[in-house]
Amino acid sequence: MHFTTDTSSGGIREQLFVLGETPGALWTPDGSSDPLGRTGPARPRPLVLLGHGGGEHKKAPAVLDRARRLVAECGFAVVAPDVPGHGDRPVHEEYDRIATANRARIEAGAEPAPLLAQFHAQFHALVARRTVPEWRAVLDAVQRLGHVGAGPVGYWGVSLGCGLGVPFVAAEPRVRAAVLGLGGALASAGEAARITVPVRFLLQWDDERVPRATGLALFEAFGSAEKTLHANPGRHGDLPALEADSALRFFARHLGRP
Amino acid sequence: MHFTTDTSSGGIREQLFVLGETPGALWTPDGSSDPLGRTGPARPRPLVLLGHGGGEHKKAPAVLDRARRLVAECGFAVVAPDVPGHGDRPVHEEYDRIATANRARIEAGAEPAPLLAQFHAQFHALVARRTVPEWRAVLDAVQRLGHVGAGPVGYWGVSLGCGLGVPFVAAEPRVRAAVLGLGGALASAGEAARITVPVRFLLQWDDERVPRATGLALFEAFGSAEKTLHANPGRHGDLPALEADSALRFFARHLGRP
Numbered sequence: 001m002h003f004t005t006d007t008s009s010g011g012i013r014e015q016l017f018v019l020g021e022t023p024g025a026l027w028t029p030d031g032s033s034d035p036l037g038r039t040g041p042a043r044p045r046p047l048v049l050l051g052h053g054g055g056e057h058k059k060a061p062a063v064l065d066r067a068r069r070l071v072a073e074c075g076f077a078v079v080a081p082d083v084p085g086h087g088d089r090p091v092h093e094e095y096d097r098i099a100t101a102n103r104a105r106i107e108a109g110a111e112p113a114p115l116l117a118q119f120h121a122q123f124h125a126l127v128a129r130r131t132v133p134e135w136r137a138v139l140d141a142v143q144r145l146g147h148v149g150a151g152p153v154g155y156w157g158v159s160l161g162c163g164l165g166v167p168f169v170a171a172e173p174r175v176r177a178a179v180l181g182l183g184g185a186l187a188s189a190g191e192a193a194r195i196t197v198p199v200r201f202l203l204q205w206d207d208e209r210v211p212r213a214t215g216l217a218l219f220e221a222f223g224s225a226e227k228t229l230h231a232n233p234g235r236h237g238d239l240p241a242l243e244a245d246s247a248l249r250f251f252a253r254h255l256g257r258p
Numbered sequence: 259m260h261f262t263t264d265t266s267s268g269g270i271r272e273q274l275f276v277l278g279e280t281p282g283a284l285w286t287p288d289g290s291s292d293p294l295g296r297t298g299p300a301r302p303r304p305l306v307l308l309g310h311g312g313g314e315h316k317k318a319p320a321v322l323d324r325a326r327r328l329v330a331e332c333g334f335a336v337v338a339p340d341v342p343g344h345g346d347r348p349v350h351e352e353y354d355r356i357a358t359a360n361r362a363r364i365e366a367g368a369e370p371a372p373l374l375a376q377f378h379a380q381f382h383a384l385v386a387r388r389t390v391p392e393w394r395a396v397l398d399a400v401q402r403l404g405h406v407g408a409g410p411v412g413y414w415g416v417s418l419g420c421g422l423g424v425p426f427v428a429a430e431p432r433v434r435a436a437v438l439g440l441g442g443a444l445a446s447a448g449e450a451a452r453i454t455v456p457v458r459f460l461l462q463w464d465d466e467r468v469p470r471a472t473g474l475a476l477f478e479a480f481g482s483a484e485k486t487l488h489a490n491p492g493r494h495g496d497l498p499a500l501e502a503d504s505a506l507r508f509f510a511r512h513l514g515r516p
Contacts, residue, residue, distance in 0.1 A: 205478070205487075216474075219489070220463070228500075229463075231477070231487035242486075246504075 001141040012071050019141050022134045023088040024081040025058045027067045028147055044149030046255035047142060049135060049175075050080040051157025051165045054099070057087025066156060066244065074252050077148045081138050083164065084130050098123050106209070113211045120209070121186035124163025131164045132171050139174060152255045156247065158182040158202055158239065159209075166218075170194040177254035179247045182207065182236060184214025185221050192221035199227040200250045202243055209236045259399040270329050277399050280392045281346040282339040283316045285325045286405055302407030304513035305400060307393060307433075308338040309415030309423045312357070315345025324414060324502065332510050335406045339396050341422065342388055356381050364467070371469045378467070379444035382421025389422045390429050397432060410513045414505065416440040416460055416497065417467075424476075428452040435512035437505045440465065440494060442472025443479050450479035457485040458508045460501055467494045 005016045013030040016023070028045070048070050052063050058080040067078040085092040085099070102123065105116060143150040153174040157165035162183030169178045170191040178195070181202025185192065199222050203215045219229045232240050263274045271288040274281070286303070306328050310321050316338040325336040343350040343357065360381065363374060401408040411432040415423035420441030427436045428449040436453070439460025443450065457480050461473045477487045490498050 225491065226498075227491060228498075229487065229489035231489070233483065233485060240484075240486075 001145075010068075010072075012068055019138055020134070021089070022081050022138060023058065024079055024138060025067070026142060026145075026148075027071050027078045029071050029075055044143075044151030045147070046074070046076045046151045046154065046251075047139070047148055048076055048078050048154040048156055048251060048255070049139065049168075050078060051131075051135075051155065051161030051168070052080060052083060052086065053158065054160035055086070056160075058082050059087075066247075069244070069248055070251065073248055074255075076154075076251070076255065077142065077151075079138055079142050081131075081135060083160065084127060095123075095127060098126075113208065114214070116209065117184050117211055117214055118186050121163065121184060121188065124160065124183075125167070125188070127160075128164045128167040132168050135168050136172055139172070143174075152176045154178065154251050154255050155180075156251070159236070162218075163188065166195070167191045169197065177251060179250060181230075182210060182215075182239070183218060184210045185218035186214055189217065189221040192218055193223045196223045196225070198250075198254050199224045200247060201227060201229045202239060203229060203231040204236055204238060205231050205233045207236045259403075268326075268330075270326055277339075277396055278392070279347070280339050280396060281316065282337055282396060283325070284400060284403075284406075285329050285336045287329050287333055302401075302409030303405070304332070304334045304409045304412065304509070305397070305406055306334055306336050306412040306414055306509060306513070307397065307426075308336060309389075309393075309413065309419030309426070310338060310341060310344065311416065312418035313344070314418075316340050317345070324505075327502070327506055328509065331506055332513075334412075334509070334513065335400065335409075337396055337400050339389075339393060341418065342385060353381075353385060356384075371466065372472075374467065375442050375469055375472055376444050379421065379442060379446065382418065382441075383425070383446070385418075386422045386425040390426050393426050394430055397430070401432075410434045412436065412509045412513050413438075414509070417494070421446065424453070425449045427455070435509060437508060439488075440468060440473075440497070441476060442468045443476035444472055447475065447479040450476055451481045454481045454483070456508075456512050457482045458505060459485060459487045460497060461487060461489040462494055462496060463489050463491045465494045 001017050001019045003015050003017045007014050008030045011030055013028050015026045050063050050066055052060055063080050070076045070078045082089045085095040142148050155165050155169050155175050155178040159182040162180045165180050166188040169175045177198045179200045201219045230243060259275050259277045261273050261275050265272050266288045269288055271286050273284045308321050308324055310318055321338050328334045328336045340347050343353040400406050413423050413427050413433050413436040417440040420438045423438050424446040427433045435456045437458045459477045488501060
């Protein structure tokens with residue numbers, strides 16, 4: 001794990017890093033403002049991995065906002081890796097070709113939503129074959145850092161972050177709670193069934209990209225005894241701000257804010 | 259409005275009353291422990307009307323628990339009327355005949371859930387023709403009390419409390435926010451469409467009494483721009499305690515806790 005920058009602002013330390021081929025950002029409370037009052041290396045800190053959306057990256061506004069609140073309000077560490085073909089990563093020819101075709105289909109509006117959703121799901125499954133091992137390696141490296149440690153882990157990702165998050169959470173036993181959403185079950189029902197940790201699932205009632213039935217089917221598929229669906233009116237991009245407040249409480253409850 | 263008892267315990271004042279043919283309970287913070295610091299008659303207090311479930315009454319444990327928390331944690335006034343045929347009200351022959359037949363059908367398990375749901379919905383619509391005017395009269399009387407006043411009003415009711423709550427909230431412009439759930443759309447979609455205030459709708463994913471599709475259809479039917487569906491695994495009676503915490507925050511937000 002190679003750190004490229006290390007800055008601090010408003011009580012939040014931000015370290016950009018590269019691990020193998022994965023660039024990422026790590027946020028932690030800086031020493032003087034740790035809401036948990038922890039400064040030494042011996043106290044493991046809850047860690048949330050954020051999976052960004054399609055076309056976004058590790059420092060997209062929505063990602064930064066979630067990261068800052070988890071650090072400032074919960075005292076957690078937060079890490080966000082760039083997905084292949086996003087952020088500081090080189091264009092990945094195969095993914096780029098598929099994503100470009102996908103955008104063209106969406107813009108043309110010619111295909112019915114279920115076909116688009118199937119296309120999406122297959123693409124997510126393809127990318128997840130790389131991101132699952134990358135993100136597990138990121139957890140390994142970050143949890144070895146003295147100012148993080150091996151505390152409980154959470155995952156938060158919607159849209160592309162859900163498509164990649166379902167196989168990640170299914171594969172990674174360190175994850176104890178997950179906020180997922182804006183995704184459907186077409187490719188990932190089997191992996192969803194293997195998830196048993198508490199899940200908060202966010203669904204947009206009028207999602208123009210994810211057919212409602214496939215979102216409800218993904219919620220149904222989770223193997224977790226504790227899972228809650230939060231559905232709100234609006235399109236794919238209209239997730240209400242209240243759900244971010246609620247997700248913070250969800251993580252605080254499950255990852256152990258004192 | 260005739261008060262029959264007036265007691266105080268743990269900072270909460272409880273007054274039992276009769277208004278016309280409607281017995282009810284009113285809870286308010288007692289003077290010494292008002293979380294809003296209000297003692298005079300000039301400051302209207304938010305008021306939540308609780309509609310109890312079938313077979314319950316104004317002081318059923320679930321009703322008492324919601325009432326006490328709304329008073330103690332939010333500083334609100336709370337009123338719960340007995341539904342005809344429940345609590346301190348005389349047996350209503352027609353309702354009783356229908357309810358008895360309904361229980362027999364449920365226990366026999368012979369009829370498919372959609373038929374039972376339709377039966378339920380028709381019964382609720384019948385009872386609501388009495389409870390809507392009764393509850394509006396209760397609001398009138400309670401809001402004239404010096405220690406309550408004409409503040410914003412909320413409604414909280416699930417199951418029977420949803421079946422009766424939908425027509426009440428649709429008819430009563432003083433209601434500014436409602437928590438509803440464990441009900442379906444069969445009889446009340448038209449009334450739900452006239453509701454435009456923020457709605458929190460609770461659905462049990464494995465509800466054996468309310469077919470999932472009719473619950474989703476009722477959520478769909480609400481005319482409110484701000485409405486959120488919270489769905490959890492479990493049967494009709496298994497609503498998780500977390501939803502009560504969340505409903506308190508919902509009312510605090512919409513009825514104006516300082």
